[in-house]
Each structure stands twice: as structure tokens, then as C-alpha cells.
């Protein structure tokens with residue numbers, strides 16, 4: 513797989529985050545609710561060790577509601593606080609401050625005992641690219657959002673954004689990288705549009721996505737493309753071969769042909785991915801916490 517990889521850049525951000533950790537009370541880790549495994553940095557636990565953590569399942573509006581509940585329970589079981597949000601509309605974001613107060617209530621009580629009454633909680637947001645960090649921070653900071661705007665190329669000091677009496681947010685989001693080298697992770701990041709399609713040709717990507725949908729969301733596939741049933745998967749047929757047949761079936765239904773009468777599977781692949789990313793096929797979660805074969809946790 514050919515994905516751009518910036519190890520130097522990564523080391524630098526990692527150091528920056530490690531430095532900033534000393535100045536914050538809590539780390540807010542944004543993850544993509546559709547791909548809670550693939551949208552995490554594999555080193556996040558070691559980087560943030562010892563800091564209270566709030567896991568925000570962002571893009572909850574695009575993920576399967578039943579799976580959101582499963583993932584919430586999973587992360588709670590690991591001792592983290594969890595919040596489901598849709599940063600685009602702001603749904604769930606108003607719970608952010610109260611949840612943080614809850615997580616840190618013992619700490620806040622200690623501050624009070626020491627006479628630090630009214631000391632605001634300091635939080636840092638981290639997450640992989642495209643998970644929704646800027647959108648989330650702007651929603652949390654509301655009217656102060658202008659200050660937090662990105663100004664690429666302009667070097668400036670760290671800036672604290674005062675959200676309200678009880679909360680300050682570090683306005684530079686910590687950008688961490690997912691584990692692109694793992695094929696499944698690379699595919700899932702591509703399906704959701706977190707990385708550009710160029711990791712492989714769009715037709716092959718479409719084959720993989722078809723096979724995944726047929727396995728986990730067959731009803732949605734059938735109804736979206738008005739099929740009567742899915743073609744039977746042959747024994748030992750791999751994802752690409754089976755996915756290709758599904759692309760053909762759907763292209764046939766949509767009347768997509770290239771000259772010579774063959775079905776336009778490449779165009780169908782592009783349509784499939786566009787429709788998925790545009791939310792037209794439904795709310796799918798591509799990874800589960802409870803260990804289905806292709807669902808890693």
C-alpha cells in the first residue's frame with residue numbers, strides 16, 4: 513500500500529503532546545465511531561499513560577447506533593469516560609463539560625481543599641487527521657471559535673481557549689497517526705474517506721467494501737441497490753472476487769455498462785463509495801469490540 517508517511521513529523525507531534533501533557537488535567541481522545549480501532553493511534557495509551565482520558569466517539573451520526581452502544585460499554589469497561597457526539601451538528605457536545613467535571617470530581621474536590629477554588633479544568637484534544645477535531649473544538653468553544661481557527665504556516669505560541677468558568681481547552685489539537693501499514697486498517701480508513709482513495713485502485717477498494725457490506729450489512733446492501741438477494745458466495749472465494757461479482761450485480765441493476773456490453777464495475781465502485789460516504793446507504797460501523805472475524809478490538 514502506498515500511503516504517505518511522515519515519521520519525522522510524527523515524532524515531533526508526539527514530543528509536543530508529551531510536553532503539553534504536563535499542563536493538562538485530562539486528555540480528550542477523539543475517535544471515529546465508524547472505525548474505533550483504525551482511527552486510533554496505536555501508541556495513544558502509552559503516550560497518555562497516567563492521565564485521565566475521555567473518549568469521544570465522534571461521527572456517531574454516521575455509525576450504527578447499536579454498535580455505538582457496544583463501543584461505549586467497551587471503553588467504559590477499560591476505565592475511560594465516553595461521550596458520543598456529532599460535532600457537525602453539535603449533538604452530544606453540550607455534555608462535554610459536565611462529563612469532564614464528573615471524571616475529575618475527586619481532583620476538583622482536592623483543589624478546593626487546597627484553596628484553589630474556581631480553578632478551571634485544562635483539557636487537550638488529540639486524534640488522527642479528519643476525525644473531526646477542529647469541528648469539535650469549534651463547537652465546544654462556541655463564540656470563541658474564531659480564535660481557535662487554523663492558521664497554517666503561522667508560528668505562534670500555544671493558546672488556551674476559555675470555554676467557560678470551569679473549562680479551558682488547549683487550542684492546538686494533537687494530531688496523531690493511525691497505523692496505515694496494516695492492510696485492514698488502511699482499507700477502513702479509505703472506505704470512510706479518512707485517507708485518499710489512492711491507496712489502491714478504486715475498483716479494488718470497491719470490491720473490498722462490497723464484501724464487507726455483504727457480510728455485516730446485507731439487508732442494507734439489498735435494499736440500497738434493489739436486489740432480490742445477494743449472490744451466493746463461493747467456497748474459498750476471496751473478498752476481491754466476491755466483491756467484484758457484487759459490483760457487477762449492482763452495476764447491472766443500475767444499468768451501468770461500458771461499450772461491448774460489459775458492466776461498468778469501476779464506475780459502480782466509485783458510486784458505492786460516494787454513496788456510503790454521503791450517508792446514503794445507512795449508518796454502518798466497520799469494526800466491533802467483540803471479536804467477529806474481521807472486527808478487531
Ligand SMILES: Nc1nc2c(ncn2[C@@H]2O[C@H](COP(=O)(O)OP(=O)(O)O)[C@@H](O)[C@H]2O)c(=O)[nH]1
Nearest residue numbers: 570571597598599600641642643644645646647
Ligand atoms: N457527519 C459528521 N461529519 C463530521 C463530524 N465531525 C466532523 N465532520 C466533518 O468532517 C470533516 C473533517 O472535520 P475536521 O474537524 O476538519 O477534522 P480534523 O482533521 O480532525 O480537524 C469536516 O467536513 C466536518 O464537517 C461528525 O461528527 N459528523
Ligand SMILES: [Mg+2]
Nearest residue numbers: 645646647685
Ligand atoms: Mg483540523
